[in-house]
Amino acid sequence: MIQLSLDGKRLYVTNSLFSPWDRQFYPEMVEKGSHMLQVDVDTERGGLEINPRFFVDFGAEPDGPSLAHEMRYPGGDCTSDIWL
Known part of the structure; x- marks a missing residue:
């Protein structure tokens, strides 16, 4: 998953996409x-x-190990928070 900050200066990237797919393709x-x-x-x-x-x-x-998918930050740092 990728997430761009609202100011466009930081791109956050994870190597996990969707838990069921991760379990199937990346055990x-x-x-x-x-x-x-x-x-x-x-x-x-x-x-x-x-x-x-x-x-x-x-x-x-x-x-234990976790899978990171989407990134959301208090204060609306990322593009996914525009709707708030």
């Missing part, structure tokens, strides 16, 4: 958990760069 990820990365978007000159300081490992969750 190892279900066992180990998914990840989330932040890609910085250069809105002035163009280009994308992975932010090396931002990495979320959902395999390290206290209640």
Whole structure:
């Protein structure tokens, strides 16, 4: 899944899409958990760069591995929050 911040400067990316599909096609990820990365978007000159300081490992969750799908942030940081 991908989610662009409202200002267009950060793209959040997970390697999980939909739990039933993940279970069918990526059973190892279900066992180990998914990840989330932040890609910085250069809105002035163009280009994308992975932010090396931002990495979320959902395999390290206290209640076991988790799968990250959509990202929603308090305050409406992402495009999916426009409807609020």
